[in-house]
Amino acid sequence: MGVGLDDAVAAETALSHVDGAEGLLILRGLRVEDAAQKMDFEAMAALLWQGLAPEADDSSGLTSALGRARTRAFDHLPRLLPAADGLTPVEGLRLLLAGLADREPGSHAVLAVAAMPVFVAALERRANGLDPVAPDPRAGQATDLLTMLSGTEPDAKRAKALDTYLVTVADHGLNASTFAARVVASTRAGMISSLVAALCALKGPLHGGAPGPVLDMLDAIGRPENARPWLAARLAEGDRLMGFGHRVYRVRDPRADVLKKALAGLPSDRSALAEAVEREALDLLARHRPGRALETNVEFATALLLDAVGLPRSLFTSVFAVGRAAGWAAHVMEQERDGRLLRPASRYVGPWPQVAA
Ligand code: ACO
Secondary structure (H helix, E strand, O other): OOOOOOOOOOOOOOOEEEEOOOOEEEEOOEEHHHHHHHOOHHHHHHHHHOOOOHHHHOHHHHHHHHHHHHHHHHHOHHHHHHHHOOOOHHHHHHHHHHOOOOOOOOOHHHHHHHHHHHHHHHHHHHHOOOOOOOOOOOOOHHHHHHHHHHOOOOOHHHHHHHHHHHHHOOOEOEOHHHHHHHHHHHOOOOHHHHHHHHHHHHOOOOOOOOHHHHHHHHHHHOOHHHHHHHHHHHHHOOOOOOOEOOOOOOOOOHHHHHHHHHHOOOOOOOHHHHHHHHHHHHHHHHHHOOOOOOOEOHHHHHHHHHHHHOOOHHHHHHHHHHHHHHHHHHHHHHHHHHOOOOOOOOOOOOOOOOOOO
């Protein structure tokens, strides 16, 4: 086993399975392609939380519970929001999430997941000098996030595309942020602390921080004919191309295709450029690391989709967290129910005490 824990088994889970050789993501028995077609975010959360949280016994019950909890999260804003001034959106989200107390009544899974869109929208509006917009407890998380951001009801196509995104990224095996959540959950530190840990892991550019930089890359390239020289220069300098490569997938990430399909219904003025960049990047990466299959990952498609939904790139990582929170919470509950303290070993390579002569 490598020092990056490749192939180490740290937990048993009934939640999701990633087959990197086949390009398969299975969520509780459903392929991600089917889940994204059939379900909204609330149904996906209910599926993941089945048997773990009573609120998930039916998806309409969970929709109402999340709606009510968004209102409770909104009540926390006057206390929490001013402290986030000057922070980036994801740093602000980290602070607000950490501001929820362990003594909060009710299900912390429901509260924390419901709080995510409320906090994301309120932080963004405050950064623009605007007051927060109260949630609509009858709406779904995707629609309500867009409404709380703009103050008006979103166009149905955009809301649907965002909902598909939230479903698609809801869970993904033992990725770095989910692992972080399970480590903290294994100490019995509780749901809120576990989700804060997960968010901290997600924000890095090698994990959930990549889609903003993907859009920066597209902007810097500007035109399809610039793609090859620009990308080749980055690789020659030893940079990584954002939106490509994955620890587990050795073929195309199946989520990339789900998101590409969802994007097809939305106007996007970047599609020709994105296609050229993807084509040239894959060709250059194959030459750059011939022994290593470096394919398009979910973050490339995420950048295009969230941009077409009309979200600013500074929010991409936080919006990823809105979706992934469902999976994090499920893993925390599963870890708390079935798991042991996670305590791996390290290989000591430092000096040993000198033996006295
Ligand atoms: N561009 C250029 N080279 C790359 C890339 C890339 N995107 N990805 C991997 N490589 C190279 C590495 O430089 C390394 O080369 P070396 O052995 O000569 O040093 C080799 O491929 C293997 O890299 P590792 O870091 O060991 O591969 P790992 O599987 O751990 O990396 C990761 C996965 C971190 C996602 C990587 O592919 C990467 O940095 N991609 C760019 C960032 C990105 O898109 N992140 C989002 C991932 S998806 C998600 O988390 C939701």
